[in-house]
Amino acid sequence: MDEQKVLSIKGLLDDTPEEYLSHKEKYENSIRKSVLFYKTLHSTEDENMSVDEKTKLNFRNIVTSAIFKDNSPFMLHNSMFIPTIMGQGTDEQREYWMKRAKNMEIIGTYAQTELGHGTFIRGLETQATYDPDTEEFVLHSPVLSSYKWWPGGLAHTANYCIVMARLYIKGKSHGIHPFMVQIRDEETHMPLPGIKLGEIGAKLGFNTVNNGFLGFENHRISRDRMLMKNAQVLKDGTFVAGSNSKLTYGTMVYVRVLIVSNMANMLAKAVTIALRYSAIRRQSQPKPDEPEPQILDYVTQQHKLFIAIASSHAFYMNAMWLWEIYYSVSLQLASGKLDNLPELHALACCLKPLSTIDATAMIEKCRLACGGHGYMLSANLAQTYGLATAAYTYEGENTVLLLQAARSLVKAWVGHVKGRPLKGTMAYLAGDSTVKAWDGSIDGIIQSFKVVAIRKISSVVKILQDYEKSGLSPEDAWNKASVFLTAASEAHGRAVLLSVYKSEMDKRAAVLSPPLRKVLLQLVDLYVTYWALEKVGDMLLYASITDKDVDELQRRYIELLAAIRPNAVGLVDAFDFRDEILNSTLGAYDGRAYERLMEEAMKSPLNAEPVNQTFHKYLKPFMRGKL
Numbered sequence: 001m002d003e004q005k006v007l008s009i010k011g012l013l014d015d016t017p018e019e020y021l022s023h024k025e026k027y028e029n030s031i032r033k034s035v036l037f038y039k040t041l042h043s044t045e046d047e048n049m050s051v052d053e054k055t056k057l058n059f060r061n062i063v064t065s066a067i068f069k070d071n072s073p074f075m076l077h078n079s080m081f082i083p084t085i086m087g088q089g090t091d092e093q094r095e096y097w098m099k100r101a102k103n104m105e106i107i108g109t110y111a112q113t114e115l116g117h118g119t120f121i122r123g124l125e126t127q128a129t130y131d132p133d134t135e136e137f138v139l140h141s142p143v144l145s146s147y148k149w150w151p152g153g154l155a156h157t158a159n160y161c162i163v164m165a166r167l168y169i170k171g172k173s174h175g176i177h178p179f180m181v182q183i184r185d186e187e188t189h190m191p192l193p194g195i196k197l198g199e200i201g202a203k204l205g206f207n208t209v210n211n212g213f214l215g216f217e218n219h220r221i222s223r224d225r226m227l228m229k230n231a232q233v234l235k236d237g238t239f240v241a242g243s244n245s246k247l248t249y250g251t252m253v254y255v256r257v258l259i260v261s262n263m264a265n266m267l268a269k270a271v272t273i274a275l276r277y278s279a280i281r282r283q284s285q286p287k288p289d290e291p292e293p294q295i296l297d298y299v300t301q302q303h304k305l306f307i308a309i310a311s312s313h314a315f316y317m318n319a320m321w322l323w324e325i326y327y328s329v330s331l332q333l334a335s336g337k338l339d340n341l342p343e344l345h346a347l348a349c350c351l352k353p354l355s356t357i358d359a360t361a362m363i364e365k366c367r368l369a370c371g372g373h374g375y376m377l378s379a380n381l382a383q384t385y386g387l388a389t390a391a392y393t394y395e396g397e398n399t400v401l402l403l404q405a406a407r408s409l410v411k412a413w414v415g416h417v418k419g420r421p422l423k424g425t426m427a428y429l430a431g432d433s434t435v436k437a438w439d440g441s442i443d444g445i446i447q448s449f450k451v452v453a454i455r456k457i458s459s460v461v462k463i464l465q466d467y468e469k470s471g472l473s474p475e476d477a478w479n480k481a482s483v484f485l486t487a488a489s490e491a492h493g494r495a496v497l498l499s500v501y502k503s504e505m506d507k508r509a510a511v512l513s514p515p516l517r518k519v520l521l522q523l524v525d526l527y528v529t530y531w532a533l534e535k536v537g538d539m540l541l542y543a544s545i546t547d548k549d550v551d552e553l554q555r556r557y558i559e560l561l562a563a564i565r566p567n568a569v570g571l572v573d574a575f576d577f578r579d580e581i582l583n584s585t586l587g588a589y590d591g592r593a594y595e596r597l598m599e600e601a602m603k604s605p606l607n608a609e610p611v612n613q614t615f616h617k618y619l620k621p622f623m624r625g626k627l
C-alpha cells in the first residue's frame, strides 16, 4: 500500500478531530473516508500478488491509522469476509463471490458471535434448516440470545455477511457451518424481509466499526449459499461431512495469526509517541545547578518504555515466523493433509493471547509514561489502547485460547510419557528438564524458560491425574486445575516468543552492519533479561538461579537500559511512522508537542466563542440566586 499515494488523497484526513463529532457523524464520516480509501486501495492493489506476498508486504503497514483512529466499518470485509470465502467456498463459489467482494460490488462481514454465545461456537443458536422441497435453507433466530451481536459493519454498512449457523436437516443438527447471506437490498440498502438489523451502541473503542446485531425471522436462502468447501448438503438433503469439523474454524486461526503482527504495530506506534515525547519533555531538577533533564533520562522512564520497543520487535519476528507456518499448513490443508493443523491451532492459541496481553499492558504503560498529556485523546494513546485491548477478547477470548493450548500441551505430554514422539514447537518438551548451573547467558535463560514450561506442564498433568484419582470427573478435574493450565500455556508461549525472537534475530544479524547488529541484539538481551526478572519466581523454583544471580541480572538490566538510551530515539524513528499515521500531538517527528497540543485544543468547538450560551441561560441566573 503506497503511503504517499493514500495520504495525499484530498478529504481523507480529518480537519476536525473525530472526537468532536457525534456518534452518528463519526460513523458517516468514517463511511465517507472508507469509500475514498478503498477506491485508492483497489486502484493500487497488485492483482497478481499472492496472499502470502501481500500479507508479508503489509505486515508493518498501518496507513489506515492515519485515516481511522478507531478502525473502519469496512474492516471485516477484508479481514474476515474475504478470507472466509477463500477458505470455506468451493471453487465455483470463490469464483463468483471473490470477484464481487474484491471489486467492492458488495460489502461483507463475518457474523458468528451471538448475544448468548461468543466463545462456545458449538452453542450457537442461529438455525439454518434445510428444506429439500424448495432446496433452500431457512435462517431463523429462535430466541433473543440467538441474535448475532458484535460483527463489524453489520449494523448499517454491509449488505452481505457470512453467517455461522447451526445446520438442521430433517430435525437433526449437523453442527455449525458458514452461509453467505444477503442482508440488505443492493439498490435501496433496506434490510431484506425477515431480517432485523441495528447497531449495538457505544463501546470502549471500535466506535467507527459499526458493530451490529442481526436477527432472522424464517429468512430463506438458496442451497448454493452454504459455503460448501468443507462440508456439503446435497439437493435431497444428504449431508456430506468434511474431513475435520474444525476446518470451518479456519478464518479464526488466520486472524489470530495476523493479530500478532497487529500487536507489533500498535505497540510500535504507542512507544514511538511516548518515547519521542519523553525526549522533548523536561521535568524536575534533580541537580540544583543543572537544567531540567529530559524525562527520557530517568531510568524509571527507560524501564517503562524500552521493553515496548523490544516487544514490538519480538512480536514482529514471531508473527513472520507464525505466518510462514500458517501459510504452509493452509497449503497442506488444500491438499487434504491435516496433521499439522492441531499444532498451528495450539501456537495461535498461545501467541495471540500473549501478544495481546503484553501489548495492551505496554501501550497503557506508554500512556501513563506521558503524564497528563498522555491522557489527551489528541495524543492517540488511549485510542490505541482501546484497539489493542479489544484483541484480548475478540477472535477467541484469551483465557479460552490459553486453555485450548493447554489441551494440546497436556495431550502432547501424556503422549510423550507413553513414548509417543513430540514434534515441531513442542519437541523441546522431551528435552532435558534437569536444571543446569545458571550461567546468565541469553541462550541459558531461554533454556530456563523451556525448563519452566516443561515443569509446569508436567506438574499440571500430575494435578489433573491426582484430581481424577480423587474421584473428580475429567471435566471437573480440568476446571479445578484450569488456573495452572493457563499458567502452563503461558510458560510455553513465553518459551516460544523468546526462542523465536532470538533465533530470528540471529538469522538476520549476520547481514547487519556491526553498529545495527549491536543495538538490535541489545534489544534481544533486554527482552530476555526483562522476562527473566518478571518471572523470577519461576526461575527460582524451576531454574538454578540464586539470589546472587538475580542481583547480577538486575544490574545487567539497568546497564542495558543505559546502553540503549543513546539509540532510543533512533530505534523508534526506525519504525518509520509518518506523523499522519501516529496521528498524535505528542509523537510528531518535529517534537513540537506543546504547539500541537494548543493547535488541537483550538479545534474544540467550545473554543469558537469566549462565552458559551449556557452562561446567560444557566450560570448567570444561578450565580445571581435566581434559579
Ligand SMILES: CCCCC/C=C/C(=O)SCCNC(=O)CCNC(=O)[C@H](O)C(C)(C)COP(=O)(O)OP(=O)(O)OC[C@H]1O[C@@H](n2cnc3c(N)ncnc32)[C@H](O)[C@@H]1OP(=O)(O)O
Binding pocket: 079, 110, 112, 113, 118, 119, 120, 121, 122, 152, 246, 247, 249, 250, 252, 253, 255, 341, 342, 345, 393, 394, 395, 396, 397, 400, 404, 407, 408, 411
Ligand atoms: C482483524 C481483526 C478483526 C476483529 C473482529 C473480530 C472478529 C471475531 O471475534 S469473529 C469471532 C471469533 N470467535 C472465536 O474465536 C470463538 C472462540 N471459540 C472457539 O474457537 C471454539 O469455541 C473453541 C476452540 C474455544 C472450542 O471449540 P470446540 O468446538 O468446543 O472444540 P473443543 O474445545 O471441544 O476442541 C475440540 C478439538 O478441536 C480442536 N480445535 C478447536 N478449534 C480449532 C481450530 N480453530 N483449528 C483446529 N483445531 C481446533 C481442539 O484442539 C480439539 O482438538 P483435540 O484436543 O484433538 O480434540
Ligand SMILES: Cc1cc2nc3c(=O)[nH]c(=O)nc-3n(C[C@H](O)[C@H](O)[C@H](O)COP(=O)(O)OP(=O)(O)OC[C@H]3O[C@@H](n4cnc5c(N)ncnc54)[C@H](O)[C@@H]3O)c2cc1C
Binding pocket: 076, 110, 111, 112, 113, 116, 117, 118, 119, 120, 149, 150, 151, 152, 206, 211, 390, 393, 394, 395, 396, 397, 398, 399, 400, 403
Ligand atoms: C471489539 C470487538 C469486535 C468484535 N467483532 C466481532 C465480529 O466482527 N464478528 C464476530 O462474530 N464476533 C465479534 N466479536 C465478538 C468476539 O468474538 C467475542 O466477544 C469473543 O469471542 C468472546 O466471547 P464472549 O463475548 O461470548 O465472551 P465469553 O466467552 O462469555 O467470556 C466471558 C468470560 O467467560 C470466560 N469463559 C468463557 N468460556 C470459558 C471456558 N470454557 N473456560 C474458562 N473461562 C471461560 C472468559 O474467559 C471470560 O472471562 C467482537 C468482539 C469485540 C470486543
